[in-house]
Amino acid sequence: MTKGNWLQLKFPSRPENVAVARLAAAALASQLDFTLPEMEEIKVAVSEAVSNCVLHAYPQGEGPVEMEMRVGEEGLFITVTDKGQGILDVNRAREPTFTTSRDPDHLGLGFTFMENFMDDLEVESAPGRGTQVRMRKKPADVYSKAAGEEPS
Amino acid sequence: MGLEIEAVPKGTSLFLRLRGDLDMEGARLFREAADEWLDGAGTGKLVVNLAEVAFVDSTGVGALLGRYRRLRAQRGSMVLVSPKPHVRPVLEMAGIPRLMPIVEHEAQAQEVDAR
Numbered sequence: 001m002t003k004g005n006w007l008q009l010k011f012p013s014r015p016e017n018v019a020v021a022r023l024a025a026a027a028l029a030s031q032l033d034f035t036l037p038e039m040e041e042i043k044v045a046v047s048e049a050v051s052n053c054v055l056h057a058y059p060q061g062e063g064p065v066e067m068e069m070r071v072g073e074e075g076l077f078i079t080v081t082d083k084g085q086g087i088l089d090v091n092r093a094r095e096p097t098f099t100t101s102r103d104p105d106h107l108g109l110g111f112t113f114m115e116n117f118m119d120d121l122e123v124e125s126a127p128g129r130g131t132q133v134r135m136r137k138k139p140a141d142v143y144s145k146a147a148g149e150e151p152s
Numbered sequence: 153m154g155l156e157i158e159a160v161p162k163g164t165s166l167f168l169r170l171r172g173d174l175d176m177e178g179a180r181l182f183r184e185a186a187d188e189w190l191d192g193a194g195t196g197k198l199v200v201n202l203a204e205v206a207f208v209d210s211t212g213v214g215a216l217l218g219r220y221r222r223l224r225a226q227r228g229s230m231v232l233v234s235p236k237p238h239v240r241p242v243l244e245m246a247g248i249p250r251l252m253p254i255v256e257h258e259a260q261a262q263e264v265d266a267r
Contacts (some may be wrong), residue, residue: 015176019154022175022207040207040238047209055211099187105183105218109210109246116245 005031007068011060013054013082021080022046028069029076033139041117042076042137048110049080049133055101057084057131073118075138087125094123113114154178155205155239157185164196167258168252174212182212186219195228199261213246220252231261 007028011017017116025046026039034042053065068079087093094115099108115121125131155178166189172178185230186198198219202204220230232254235243243249
């Protein structure tokens with residue numbers, strides 16, 4: 001296991017970069033002892049955070065997205081930052097099914113998925129000042145996992 | 153990465169076999185393929201085979217639900233086939249299994265009734 005490793009990515013808010021971001025996150029996360037379901041949860045959470053940047057941050061076009069990731073004793077830390085229009089009411093935006101989009105296919109479940117699939121989620125935003133999403137996930141304790149799998 | 157779609161019309165049904173990732177990019181391709189059929193056929197049964205789909209996020213789920221809503225409004229129906237175990241939690245969190253049947257094989261999709 002590698003402790004203290006980190007990765008920074010900067011890319012334009014384009015749909016094709018959603019996959020780039022989640023695959024990079026999965027590659028770094030694989031240096032910790034995450035289970036395969038946990039790895040999938042990380043990929044979904046990153047996909048949601050970056051999709052939000054693509055869909056909402058820059059209504060006039062595209063802009064920069066920065067992703068920082070770090071693995072350490074406390075698990076995997078991921079920060080996704082845009083310099084876009086920001087969120088008017090963060091608490092409201094985090095409510096399930098809330099969306100500002102007029103596209104009926106947009107469910108407003110992005111933050112719900114991030115919250116459910118990661119251990120911690122913090123969202124910092126202000127109108128006109130961009131948005132920063134910070135997430136953390138720690139692998140479930142490998143010893144208790146092994147104990148749980150032992151036949152009784 | 154990316155999504156490939158094989159579209160197979162059978163009677164009043166359309167089978168869409170997806171391979172790859174149903175994320176924002178994949179959702180757009182899926183929506184185009186399904187809506188092209190819906191625009192022409194008007195209604196019917198849409199069978200979406202997810203057996204080769206490695207990844208689904210909320211934009212992918214949104215595209216599935218959008219087609220479901222459209223079909224329901226036009227008295228059609230929708231069935232999902234064989235999502236991978238690691239994809240199922242995403243579908244469940246969005247309430248998909250309560251809305252449409254999920255079967256293990258395409259052959260079963262013809263038999264299930266619309267909800």
